[in-house]
Amino acid sequence: MSQHNQPTVAVITPTGLHPARLPFLEELYESIRAQEEGSWEWIIAPNGPRVDPDVVPSAITRDPRVSVITRPGPGPAPARNTALNHVRAPRVAFVDDDDRIPPLSLAMRNEHAIATGLRWVAGRSADWYPESGSLSTWVCPTPVGQHAAGDVWTYWPSPEASKPPLGHCMLLTDTRLAQAVGHGGLHKGEDYSFLMGVCARSAGELLPDVVYHRRVHAGRWTAEDAYRDQAEFDARTHAWLKGRAERELLAESTF
Template identity: 80%
Template sequence: MEKTLRHHDQPSVAVITPTGLDPSRLPFLKELYESLRAQEGVSLEWIIAPNGPKADPDLIPRGITQDRRVTVVARPGPGPAPARNTALNYVSAPRVAFVDDDDRIPPFSLAIRNEHAIVTGLRWVAGRSADWDPVTGSLTTWMCPTPVGRHAPGDVWTHWPDPEASKPPLGHCMLLTDTRLAQAVGHGGLHKGEDYAFLMGVCARAGGELLSDVVYHRRVHEGQWTAEDTYRDQVEFDARRHAWLKGRAERELQAEAPLSGSVGR
């Protein structure tokens, strides 16, 4: 089932959200929608990508699907990687961001990154992420290993010395990316950690910048898959190693490429 409900104006930014449409998480999806409605200074489209045999698109609240900026792209196959990649087929905006279905973004999140990308010509612009506790209302900013400022193609990888010890030094939901770059890199096909490889590919193929602004609120709640003890299994560490090797290979290939063929700015 697909519903394509386009806004008349050409959007500046696309937001892609994969979701299993777990009924217990539908209130989170509504809160995400409200945070998208609150975005200022930018026109957007929202592509919701239900995935998995239980992800019935009819579960999406009508208040969301009736918004003409929303496109629903449902696929029966499970997994966020194919859902994100499929959703990229429907992007019409020149830049794209990924937001998980249990999180939210602050009001100027898209505009800050989009305007900076336009002014600088950079193909990716990121901002900081903060852990958000909806019970207390607290926000705790993640001081990621990647420093604020400009980064040449492949440099983000240098801030990830040991994939066994940590996840990548930047989160893929912190990025606003040139749509063509996102399509060129993709999210691979891993069961988990597919976002690690996407991040390494984007930051290796083009120069970008990390801003000091907080642009993403990562919800803290009991249902987080990444918070479960079983999440840190061999599959997780294989995904980290795969992304680390990808980042190293991309960096080395960038260094060997002729200057005329470089993607970075």
């Protein structure tokens, strides 16, 4: 492949390809097409024992920048990790199949990463209400600005108190760093572990601009009453301990 066609940013989307979410997937595609960062690749990662990749809308699969990498097994964690095997771009972002990204999302973070040499750059996330078109920005516990490796963990007092102080979909990450950290094999909350690993191993920066629109709708998995169960709490605890351990090991390695 020529250098001209080499993507600069990859987007990875795990999906169960549920019929009700296929229109969301098409909306996500339109938001990626609208990116001012024109040199991108999109890796769709269908997962589940009965997933049928042929149901991905043809308007999406006709685009040569799109790859569909099917893993016939359950869970977004292995789907995300398998998709990382196919990334050609030097930086990667993760976007869920029911969300979207605003037009400057990729370019803003990618250009800042190039200019600063940082291995991760994040922006703010906003809850998006499609019926009204309104957005509500999440003011996360992690403050805007640059953060040394391991410092993001310090804004997370305990796993009992909350989820992590930054969202993994807010990140644009050096591909090698993403591959080094991975998403573990957790049933849920694998994104917590990924976030803590990325922010622990390298310095980065949170920009004040919104780069992610999180769709608010009744079918969100995380909105279900059963989502906050023991497995989700265990995932938060695992990520919190991982962040602490990474920070402590980094401090010890400086002596």
